[in-house]
Amino acid sequence: MDSTAHSFVDNAHRALHDAKLQHSLGRFKEGFPVKRRAAVDRMPEFDALREAAREIKDHAIANLDLYLERFTERAEANGTRVHWCTDAEAARQRVLEICRDSGARTVAKGKSMIGEEIGINEFLEAEGIRPVETDLGEYIIQLRHEPPSHIIAPAVHLSKDQVADAFRSHHRDYPETRPLEEPEVMLAEARAVLRQEFLAAELGITGANMLVAETGSVVLVTNEGNGDLTQTLPRVQIVIASLEKVVPTLEDATTILRVLARSATGQDLSVYTTFTTGPRRGGDLDGPSEVHVLLLDNGRTEMLGNEFREMLRCIRCGACINHCPIYAAIGGHAYGWVYSGPMGAVLIPNLIGIEEAGNLPNASTLCGRCEEVCPMQIPLPRMLRQLRDRQYRARNSPAAVRYGLSGWAFLARRPALYRLAMSLGVGGLGRIGRLKRNGGRFRRLPFADGWTGTRDLPAPAGKTFQQMWSERGGRRQ
Amino acid sequence: MTGIALHSHDMPEHRPTVGLFVTCLVDLMRPAVGFAAVKLLEQAGCDVVVPAAQTCCGQPAYNAGDVADAKALARGVIDAFARIDYVVLPSGSCGGTIKVHYPEMFADEPAWLDRARDLARRTFELTTFLSDVMKTGPIAGRLEAATAYHDSCSGLRELGIREQPRALLSGIQGLELREMDEAEACCGFGGLFCVKYPEISEKMVDVKVDAIAATGADHLIGGDMGCLMNMAGRLQRRGLDVHVRHVAEVLAGTCADAPPIGESETSQAKTKIA
Amino acid sequence: MSDARETILGSIRRALDRREPADVAAAAVAARLTNPKANVIPERGRSQGTDALERFVFEAERVNATTERVADLASVPERVRAYLQAANLPAVVKVAPDPDLAAIPWDREPLLQIATGKADDHDAVSLTGSFAGVAESGTLVLLSGPESPTTLNFLPDYHVAILFVDRIVGSYEDTWARLRARAGAGVMPRVVNWITGPSRTADIEQTLLLGAHGPRRLHIILVDGASSSAETS
CATH class of the missing domain: 1.20.1050 (Glutathione S-transferase Yfyf (Class Pi); Chain A, domain 2)
Incomplete structure (x- = not known):
């Protein structure tokens, strides 16, 4: 997928002035966080589960080589073909080869963020193969030629009218004038259309929520059942998974599942949790004849070796996004690439470069709500700060910030000079404030446009606390 | 022992x-x-x-x-x-x-x-x-105010400050605490954030200001000047009649020493008359 | 392919700073894999017997499944007929070729058309057995195999699942233990399906709708009595 992360500020500006998007975001905020809270309240051991889940992922990541080898061995023993891919291009080529070998022309797709990462749909289309997204939200945005705006709710930015418009322009077999106001009606139509696609598809592609080393199984979680139809009906199945999805045992996967849906949608479990281990076996009446698993690096081993290793714990639940006030203000598309919210602001610069995505780690107040709700306790604010550190050291921070900060730090390291400068500054501003007789506040200050563009700035009192403390003869030590 | x-x-x-x-x-x-x-x-x-x-x-x-x-x-x-x-x-x-x-x-x-x-x-x-250290218990005082309380993010999440200011304030007679929705949401200040991304910050502070307004409170109290200046600046720009105070001023009973944050002496005089 | 494998494993080992053959790490990993241990099992997953049954029913209904309880398999045909009638459905059912269900006396309801096998697109109603029911979240566990085709769980609009009461366990971990006892450690059926309520989506304006791609309705018939296929009614 092409990135627009470099134009984050413009993207955000457009998002803030998009009335339909703002309406959708308003509704969104009420949903997931409230449901998560209720689910967590119903599970007194939630924090203990989080601790256990974190330990599992830390252990798996610290032994990633061993678990991936074990997974591969068990998967191959069960007839799965495992393909290791270093980058997006390698993964795309491998998918294409499998499609060509199987003669596939229609591909059913389960929602996969890795699929978005490697831009598999655009690639297959260019090769004359038709991918059909089967998750309802993902199908809607595929019709609209948009990327997902949320990792678990791809069409959360849309209103039902926009969905109806997309269906009217693409479902040409249905009467033009049919009623399409109610979500139930739209769902029934999408279900009928997609059912035929499922039956026609020669090949299915899904992502994976986890890989189980103990058994060589792939764990896939959905609410709609589209993932299961995708991995049951077509003759050939491809699973694309990034390296860090592997966990040791079924019990370990189970523990993570206990925090996944609760953190994501506030369900105890998603409706369908499926453990798939290889292709159809002797006597089976259904299931694919071939199963391929692509293990994709695409930047993961680099993160494994640097200060962002803990990000590999992420299980893509979306809780950080659902609780992020920045995301709530601008939605997912403004981030400009596959991911969004706090996890996106950490992942995107790591995966496509800080030069391209430099705004993302800065566009945060570091309020800490993301880390608070993260089931994997990923220190997202610390990582955002580390990305800023990386930028600062690479001298990629804006000059105004750099000079402003150095000037400030220069003074602040010299207490006497600092006190003098502050008292002069405060005295000056205070006098201007009083002269303007505008109620002791500034409605516009030339060097503080960012502030006074939207808020009043109180005029300083005229003397600093330090000056007044000295004048009153207060104790210094 | x-x-x-x-x-x-x-x-x-x-x-x-x-x-x-x-x-x-x-x-x-x-x-x-x-x-x-x-x-x-x-x-x-x-x-x-x-x-x-x-x-x-x-x-x-x-x-x-x-x-x-x-x-x-x-x-x-x-x-x-x-x-x-x-x-x-x-x-x-x-x-x-x-x-x-x-x-x-x-x-x-x-x-x-x-x-x-x-x-x-x-x-x-x-x-x-x-x-927690001096164990003062509720601090006696008086302020006629229906007030919202803003829990600043760092204090709330890094230091676990939530109950302490409320406990201290419970000794202030005449003060009625009205908890707001989105109480744990950031106000959009974020230090340099608010000047680097003013549009996003404005949206965030508006969410907060709406939540304050919805309580019907006439005061907003908090423990961090950055957040308080941010919200006061937006409340005033939007013309809302909510007086913003640092919790220390309310507890110390020194509100008379300075007008509410972002307001002038004259507007304070008006408040007193009202 | 093996090049990519070696490249990636090499990157991982460098990133992990593995200097020598990592015997200690390998031993720890092997131990964890050979002897899988449960982590935290919440109180909710610890119920047994009648408590587990009650919890299962409560949780399953909470996620929009429907349940009813019968004394034995002999009662199933009449209950299925009544269910289809109430839902205004044709009296046609695709049944899993499951030996556990072989004792159901379908001939007691001559109007029911029963076929066995996998599901096709035109099948409106399926009937399957269940390997287990997990009380913790009202989850059904189904294993794929010749007697239990996976399509039955997903293609029809209505899924009726038979669950013997003695197969209700407290937690998911209990089902892994039962599975290992049955098939052997590390051996998995091709598919293990955990099913927690009927299919749903909230992708249009966060409105919760049932029946996105999988079944719109999930009906669980809880059967008392022995679950072994050898003992017929």
């Missing part, structure tokens, strides 16, 4: 000396909060000193990725407040920097790490110090 009084670890037996870390914003924008803090600390039985060598805790530099400058400032703070029983700040945000982030910054410098940890151990945000 039986002879040791149980409270000896958490409640000082002698009259403790407290170093007030004024913080930049209080120093520059609202000295009244500093004096309110001094009054509260003295009432609670502390001797207050204000080390002259203090400047900035370094948070702006740290949050901008300028770790070198942040560490230089942190060393200055560690030196300035050496050998004082406690360090108290009228800010959860600067308090979080000292208590949580100084030890992070010096993780690789053992000598400074020890000193950073020692300072972190002695450092408290004002309301937690009064409530």
